[in-house]
Amino acid sequence: MKKALSSIDINVLIESWQFLCDSKLEQISRHSKQEVILKIRSKEHGTHRLLINLDGWIYLTNSKGFQSKSGNFIDILKKTIKGGRVNSISQINCDRLISIIISNNNQEFNLIIELFRKGNLILCKDKEIISILRKEKLNDRLLDKGAIYTYPQHPFNFLDSDTASSTEKLKSSHRKLISALVTDCNLGPDIAEYISSSYNPNIAISDLSDEDISSIISHAKSILSNPSKARIYSNNKYTFFATPFELKDLEVNSEFSNYNEAIEHLLSLKKEVKTEEPREDGRIFTQKKYLKKFLKQSKEMRKIAKSISDNVLFIQNLIDDFNNEKENKEILDYNNTRSEFRTSIDDLSFKIIPTKSPEANASLYFKNAKSLEAKAAKAEKLILTQSKTKKKISKVKSSISKNQEWFEKFRWFITSEGEIAVAGKDARSNDLIVKKYLKKNDYFSHADIHGAPSVVVKHITSEMSEKSLEECGSFSLSFSKAWASKVSGGHAYSVIADKVSKTPNTGEFLARGSFALRGRRKWFKNLPVLLAIGKISYLDSEKIMIGPVSSLATHSKNYSVIRPGFGSSAAFSQLLSKHLNCTQEEIQSLLPFGTLDVVESVGFSIDNSLLNSDE
Incomplete structure (x- = not known):
């Protein structure tokens, strides 16, 4: 997966942004620790948001509803350049470095965006830094308030070179x-x-x-x-x-x-x-760091000790000259109390204690090496112990959740056309799936009943099919209060992503998990309250999926169709788990709240009379 934009990418982007020149910088907000958004309004081209991700990304987005976080740097930007005019946007020295010149209150400012290392934002006036997101002291330049901003050494410009x-x-x-x-x-x-x-x-x-x-x-x-x-x-x-x-x-x-x-x-x-890799335990990481450090220092100590032992006469002459205060160019420097001096042999620099013999100095270095090796052995033992403990814990976890995809944290199913549909389990997860996963060209579906889950269907195929949207509406309806109320059918609707907003209409209030929908809705009338549950194969991994009947009919050879009824969901889970070779808990966790009846089963048989409800 691409890790960050290259300087070539940035060059192409900068050329496409030139229409933003002579536009108004309307708002500045910080979405997260690494993300800053500039809201720019143009009379001719409307409003655009420039999202700056300091991990190495920058692009124009139509997404809205970013949560704004305050901070000293953002506050200074707002006071200084908010409301100003964007004069120019340019790339500096064909590097991952962008300059935005903004004029405000008859003054000109330079907002510099660095998209290398940890990333940085610097506001300058006449080359002087007046505010900076991250202070840095580097070998060739100082990035701090009041310092003169200097560009880093520029890379080769392949685009402009012959x-x-x-x-x-x-x-x-x-x-x-x-x-x-x-x-x-x-x-x-x-x-x-x-x-x-x-x-x-x-x-x-x-x-x-x-x-x-x-x-x-x-x-x-x-x-x-x-x-x-x-x-x-x-x-x-x-x-x-x-x-x-x-x-x-x-x-x-x-x-x-x-x-x-x-x-x-x-x-x-x-x-x-992105498949989540197990994160290394912080203690193991620290011990590995110390292990490497101790072994490196120990190796250096032994090298110095050997060098002193091999050059005893040379070291003794240095000690004699130092004690007699004779000048010797091999004595590089010494401390104020003259208790030690520094010399070097074959580019190996080390300290000598002049009150001890060369052999005693070598012995001290050998002793330090042994002490460091003992620390390294202790660190290695701790790493081994902690790794064994972590393996035991991970084995327990893997038996509970194996090969889990990102969408399995929510209610989900794969539509008959292959799109991934995710739905919230409560108000909090309804909020989350819309804010985090509803992207451009995706669709939002909801049953026409209070308390139904929000469904986001990801746009993967060339065109979003009406069949997929109908399935999402049916899914939302089946996981609403309609199931427990034993309602046989209902209505649902879908809208495209850009019609969904968390901003309420004037004078209205939006509760958690609720959204304002603007524009025309696509309605689906008289949808059945009906679900199917079975085993599917997804990316070479077997999963238990519950969803609309048409979806299971497409993706599964073994499934049961259920509807609101009077049978026990616990009894059904127990029976179905034997046919699908999974645990009863896996089935139970997917079912809607309430009792049920089995309509039919494909690939096996479940007798509905065995579901005597005690719920």
Whole structure:
């Protein structure tokens, strides 16, 4: 999965944002620790939101309802540049560095966005830093209030360099091919990986012929000279990256009208398909860090001790000269009390205590090495003990929840057309699925009954089918109060994502889990209160799914159809678990609240008369 935007990506984005110049900076908000949103309004082009994610992303978004967090830096930005005019947006030195010039109250300010390292936002006036998100002291520059902002050393500008300069840059690299294209030529990892795949990506540049190098540069120039439709490419089910350039022979996952939309969609995919890796325990991580540190220091101590032992006469002469206050250029420095001095042998610098013999000094270093090795052994023992404990805990957890997907935290099903539909279990999760997972081109469905769950259906296929929307409406209805009330049918509706808002109409109040819907709704009348539950295969993993009958009929060979009735859900869960080879709890946790009857079963048989209700 693409980790961040490259300087090439940013160059394409900056060109597409030039229509924002001469627009008003209407609002500034901080969505999270790493995200800042600039709301920019243009008379000709309307309102746009520039989302700055300091993990390495920046793009225009149409999403609304971002939660604003206050802070000293944001407050200063609001006082200084809010309401100002955007004069220019530019990329600095073909780097992951963006400059937005804003004029306000007859003064001109420079908002600088750094999208490398941890990311940073700096507000300058006449090159002086007047506010900064993160103070940093680096080797070549100081980033702090009152300091003069200096740009970092700029990388190679492949876009503006001619073929000869680019060829010479690659030829002079001492790296492997893919590293040279990323680091020396500044192409970004996606383009570099694509170009180097025709060769051995790990071949040294020195092993390539002049013809090969010329061919590589020509290939890169031809790709970058012709930005095309923004696309998301996929190498496999979980590897996606977005680029505004055409990369032939790669599978196109989806196409977009502009690169901003592609980036936003990529980030939503990143959240959804990301398989969570077990997080390393903090104690184990700390002990591993100390283990590495102790072993490194111990090795150094032994090296110094050996060096002193091998050069006893040299060290003794230094001690004698130091004690007699004779000048010796091999004595590099000493402390104020003259209790120790520093010297070096073969680029190895170390301290000597002049009141002790060379042998005694060597012995001290050997002793320190042994002490560090004992600490390392203790740290290693703690790591082993904690790892064994964690494995036992993880085994217990894995028997409860195995290969869980992101959507299994909610009510969910796969529509007969293949879309993922998720629904809230309560007001809090209704809020969450809409705020976090309802994206552009997705749909929102809801039954026309108070207390029904909100359903978000993810837009995956080329067109959202009416069948999928009808299934989502039926799903919302079946998990509403209609089930417990033994209602046989009802109505539901769907709207596209941009018609859903958490902002109430004037004079109204929206409770938690509620939303304001604006625009025309697509209604589905007289939907049945009916569900099916069975076993499906999803991404080579078997799962128990409950959903509309048509959905189970498409994805499962073994399922039961149920409706509101008078049978015990506990008895049904016990019987069904034997046919689906799962636990009774897994079935029970998926069922709607209330009693039920079995309409039919496919692939096995369940006698409805066995469901004598005691609920």
